Amino acid sequence: MDANEAAFYNMLSEMAALFDLEGTDKALQTSIALRDAIGNGAPALATPYVLDDMIQSGLRSAVHPGAVAVRQAHPVLHWAATSILDDYAPSSVSRHFTAVSLMGPGQFIEHNSLRAGLYMQTPNSYYQLHNHEAAETYIILQGQAEWTAGDVTETYGPGKIIHHTPYMPHAFKIFDAPLLAFWRWSGNIDVDTYRLLEDPKA
Ligand SMILES: [Fe+2]
Known part of the structure; x- marks a missing residue:
């Protein structure tokens, strides 16, 4: 096994451990699927990406084991190139974020x-x-965000688990360091239901 493969499997294992902590049925099903993927190959090396510097500098000081695992797996993480929301969020919105779709x-x-x-x-x-x-x-995993979920707006940092029920409105304000998170969807996972909402703060 090469170093990138080992780093990728370690990241899947860290993701699974965190979704275990969430502990719901769907979170645990996600953990099982992540662990099932361990040992079955890592993605090909990623090609250079416009936000590589931000991603790598943002994770240099990472201490959360999940963030460290992401930093180590960086060579095989295909940031952004194919966001599942490309057809749904205008670039004025989507330019603020990047994602790796794994599952x-x-x-x-x-x-x-x-x-x-x-x-x-x-x-x-x-x-x-x-x-x-x-x-x-x-x-x-890394960074701080002022997070709105439904009627609640609070500032969160590494280790925080935030759940959104179906159609709960959510918004994220990020301060002077990038925010890194693991993410999952369950239920109706069709991206067709994604909508931007009226937001006086936007
Ligand atoms: Fe969402």
């Missing part, structure tokens, strides 16, 4: 009812209110 229909870990991956949002940016039918969980 889902047609993704590296094939799954027809769950999605999971990595999310990173650029410093000093605001991802306006949006929602979707899928139930969603983010687990913050």
Whole structure:
């Protein structure tokens, strides 16, 4: 096994451990699918990407084991190139974030009812209110965010697990360091239900 493969499997293992902590049925199903993928090959080396410097500098000081695992797996993480939301969020919104889609229909870990991956949002940016039918969980690994989920707006940092029920509006304001999170969807995982919402802060 080469170093990139080992780093990728370690990242899947860290993701699974964190979704175990979330502990719901769908989170545990996600953990099982992540662990099933360990030992079955890593993605090909990623090609250079415009936000590589931000991603790598943002993770240099990482201490959360999940963030360290992402840093180590960087060579095989295909940031952004194919965001599942490309057809749904205008570039004025999607330029604030980048993602690695790992699990889902047609993704590296094939799954027809769950999605999971990595999310990173650029410093000093605001991802306006949006929602979707899928139930969603983010687990913050690095950085801080002022997070709106339904009626609650609070500032969170590494280790925080945030769950959005179907159609719960959510928005994320990021401060001067990029935000990194693991992410998953369950329920109706069709991206067609994704909508940007009216947001006075946008
Ligand atoms: Fe969402």
